[in-house]
Structures are given as structure tokens and as C-alpha cells.
Amino acid sequence: ETGVTQSPTHLIKTRGQQVTLRCSSQSGHNTVSWYQQALGQGPQFIFQYYREEENGRGNFPPRFSGLQFPNYSSELNVNALELDDSALYLCASSLNSRNPGTEAFFGQGTRLTVV
Amino acid sequence: AQKITQTQPGMFVQEKEAVTLDCTYDTSDPSYGLFWYKQPSSGEMIFLIYQGSYDQQNATEGRYSLNFQKARKSANLVISASQLGDSAMYFCAMRGHLNAGGTSYGKLTFGQGTILTVHP
Numbered sequence: 001e002t003g004v005t006q007s008p009t010h011l012i013k014t015r016g017q018q019v020t021l022r023c024s025s026q027s028g029h030n031t032v033s034w035y036q037q038a039l040g041q042g043p044q045f046i047f048q049y050y051r052e053e054e055n056g057r058g059n060f061p062p063r064f065s066g067l068q069f070p071n072y073s074s075e076l077n078v079n080a081l082e083l084d085d086s087a088l089y090l091c092a093s094s095l096n097s098r099n100p101g102t103e104a105f106f107g108q109g110t111r112l113t114v115v
Numbered sequence: 116a117q118k119i120t121q122t123q124p125g126m127f128v129q130e131k132e133a134v135t136l137d138c139t140y141d142t143s144d145p146s147y148g149l150f151w152y153k154q155p156s157s158g159e160m161i162f163l164i165y166q167g168s169y170d171q172q173n174a175t176e177g178r179y180s181l182n183f184q185k186a187r188k189s190a191n192l193v194i195s196a197s198q199l200g201d202s203a204m205y206f207c208a209m210r211g212h213l214n215a216g217g218t219s220y221g222k223l224t225f226g227q228g229t230i231l232t233v234h235p
Contacts, residue, residue, distance in 0.1 A: 033222060042119075042206055042225030043160075056221045088158055096221070100148035100210045101167050104223060106160035 003027060004093050006107035013081050013114050021076040021110045025093030032074040033104065034066060037088040049074055050096045078112075086114045117142045117211050121226035128197045129234050135182070136192040136229050138207030144168075147211040149190040150223065151181065154204040163205075166190055197233045204228045 003026035013019050025032050031050045035043035045058035049068035063079040072093070078085055088111050092104040118141040128134040140149065151163040166174045166181045174181045182191040194201060208223040 031221070035223075035225075040228075042208075042227050043223070045222040045224070048221045050221075058222065090158075090160065092160075092223075100146055101165050102148075102210070103162055103165070104210075105162075106152075109158040111158070 004091060004105050004107035006089075006091050006110050008110060009108065010111045011113070013112065015081055015083060015114055017081050018077065018079045019081060019112060021078075021089050021091075021112070023074045023076070023091030023093075023107060025072045025074065025091075026105050029093035029095055029105070030072050031094045031096040032068055032072065033092045033094070034074070034076045035090040035092065036060070036085075037090060037109070038084075039087070043090055046076070055096075081114045083114050086112060088112075117144070117147075117209050117224040119207050119209055119224055119226035121207055121229050123229045124227075125230045125232065127232050127234060128194075130199060131196055133193060133195045134197055134231065136194070136205050136207075136231065138190045138192065138226060140188050140190060140207070140209050142209060142211050144211035147209055149181070149183070150208045150210065151179070151190075151192045152206045152208060152225075153201075154206060154228070156203075160206070164192065194231075199233050199235060202231060202233045204230050 005024045033048040034046040037043040048056040052068045068074045088109045090109045091107045094104045120139045147168045149166045153161045164176045164179045180193045207226045
């Protein structure tokens with residue numbers, strides 16, 4: 001186990017609703033990244049938080065937002081859910097670094113289904 | 116922009132044999148890292164092996180080795196002595212600078228993945 005936990009593990013929402021996904025990072029890690037993985041695809045980077053501030057974002061609309069708390073846990077919020085938001089959402093924690101080899105530790109993900 | 120290409124949607128291998136999973140990449144970053152992850156049906160990404168762009172030697176981790184050819188921009192994963200438990204999805208990924216011209220590293224860019232099936 002990586003020490004990164006995500007909740008809930010599964011979720012079903014209706015189109016137009018809002019959802020909040022949660023991630024507890026590994027102890028000592030101050031950086032959290034979120035990824036969206038559609039079925040049969042590779043994960044796509046949503047955004048990254050470092051010390052409670054967003055410091056990088058992928059090609060996702062503003063209805064995808066996040067928070068990082070002082071204990072470095074994090075939330076991913078998605079407003080106005082669309083059917084295409086159905087995916088596995090992965091959280092990864094790491095130490096922000098100037099070293100490209102910094103390992104990211106992933107949680108088991110939250111599988112979101114939008115109906 | 117960074118891009119990872121995995122051209123093999125699926126691969127089959129006999130138990131105890133070796134298999135190579137292909138990965139090519141493209142980046143303008145002078146310094147970057149290349150990763151391979153295994154994703155079983157449970158969904159968790161399991162780190163396998165890492166290669167830095169300035170590493171002189173190919174990385175090895177137990178039965179995993181990375182065939183890194185920088186000039187060809189390829190980073191193929193070799194799994195020796197395949198086991199039934201190796202059956203999973205495998206992703207090649209790259210970490211470069213978080214923002215263009217920046218100094219912090221962050222996001223991973225993943226390929227489409229290769230499904231590996233090990234036959235007894």
C-alpha cells in the first residue's frame with residue numbers, strides 16, 4: 001500500500017449535480033496531483049496543489065476545482081457534471097521537487113459514474 | 116508539450132518468457148524522467164521503474180529493465196521471466212517541468228497503455 005487513500009471508492013451521480021472527491025496524501029508529502037482516467041485510456045493530469053495553492057493545471061474547464069488543506073489532504077470538486085465526466089479519478093502525492101525522478105504515490109482511485 | 120506513445124494496445128506472452136513493451140516520447144524539456152507503472156484491475160497505479168534523462172545506464176529493478184535510447188526517444192520496458200501475476204495494464208509516463216520555462220517538476224504525462232496477458 002502507498003499510504004494514499006481516496007474516498008469514496010465508487011460514486012454514482014446525476015448529470016448536472018456536483019461532486020466532491022477526497023484524498024489523504026502520504027505522510028510528509030506536500031504535493032497532491034489529480035488525474036482523470038477514462039475507460040481504456042491513460043490518466044490525464046487535472047491539476048496539482050503544493051502547500052495549499054494550485055501550481056499547475058491541465059486542459060480541464062473551471063468547473064473542475066480543488067482544495068488542499070494544511071495537513072496536505074485534498075479535495076477535487078466537479079460542478080455541473082456531464083456524462084463524459086464518468087471516469088476513474090486518481091490522486092497522487094509526492095514531494096515537490098526540482099528532481100524529475102520524484103516518485104508519485106497513487107491512491108486506488110474513485111470511480112465516478114454520471115447518469 | 117510532452118507526449119507519450121504506446122503503440123501496442125495488447126501483448127501476449129507465455130509464462131516464464133520475456134516481453135518488451137514499447138514506449139516513445141517527445142518533449143522539449145532538457146531534463147525529464149521516464150516511468151513505467153502497472154495498473155491491475157483494482158485501479159491503483161503501481162510504480163515499477165524510473166529512468167532519468169541524464170542517467171548513463173539503463174535502469175533495472177528486479178525482473179524489470181528499461182531499454183533507454185535517448186537519441187531515438189524510446190524507453191521500452193522489458194519484463195523477464197513473466198509470471199501470471201504480471202497480467203495487467205502497463206503505462207509509460209514522463210515527468211517534465213510543471214510549466215514551460217519553470218523549474219518545478221510535477222505532472223505526469225501518460226501513454227494510452229498496453230494490456231499484457233500472460234498465458235500459463
